[in-house]
Amino acid sequence: MDDAPPLDRIDRNILRALQQDADRPNTELAAMVNLSPTACLRRVEKLKARGIIHRTVALVKPDAVDLTTLVFVGVVLDRSTPDSFEAFEAAARGLSGCLECHLVAGEVDYFLLLRTRDLARFNKLHAGEIIKLPGVRQIRTFFVLKEILSTTALPV
Structure with a gap:
């Protein structure tokens, strides 16, 4: 159990501010959360040391890199065993354009979230990689027509 x-x-104000723009200078962040720059930096470092902030990334606009097609793929495996789940998950980590992979309860075993250039590129990905993932029995594909909300910010 975590004794922290x-x-x-x-801390929550710091996390909210960093989720909006982790590239802002520490002096600006400190002013936003009403701390001295030294105290603010110390808090950010503690949040990193505790693993609460586990990495900092740049968010790339999909259309700027010609990855405008967003696809949800539901996957049903042929077996529900720890070994089949492990094999599928290991392979899914290497799937081209796969942003997320989630084991779910319901009609499918996994949902994958993929980004690709267009329908033709997805068809190649489907035929060349997705259906070849270990244990795949059935695939259900859902093309996103319009993104209403997409965020990485957690409600802290």
Whole structure:
């Protein structure tokens, strides 16, 4: 069990601000959360050391890199065993354009979220990689017509 103290209001304010723009200077962040720059930097470092902030990334606009087609793929496996799940998950980690892979309860075993250039590129991905993933019995594909909300920010 984690003996670290719970997040306080200032920690949560820091996390909210960093989720909006992790590239802002520490002095700006400190002013936003009403701390000195030294105290703010110390808090950010503690959040990193505790694993609460586990990495910092740049979010790339999909249309800027010609990856405008977003696809949800539901996958049903032929067996529900730990070995079949492990094999599928290991292979899914290497799937081209796969942004997310989730084991779910319901009519499918997994949902994959993929980004690709267009329908033709997805068809190649489907035929060349997705149906060849270990244990795949059935695939259900859902093409996104319009993205209503897409965020990485958690409601802290």
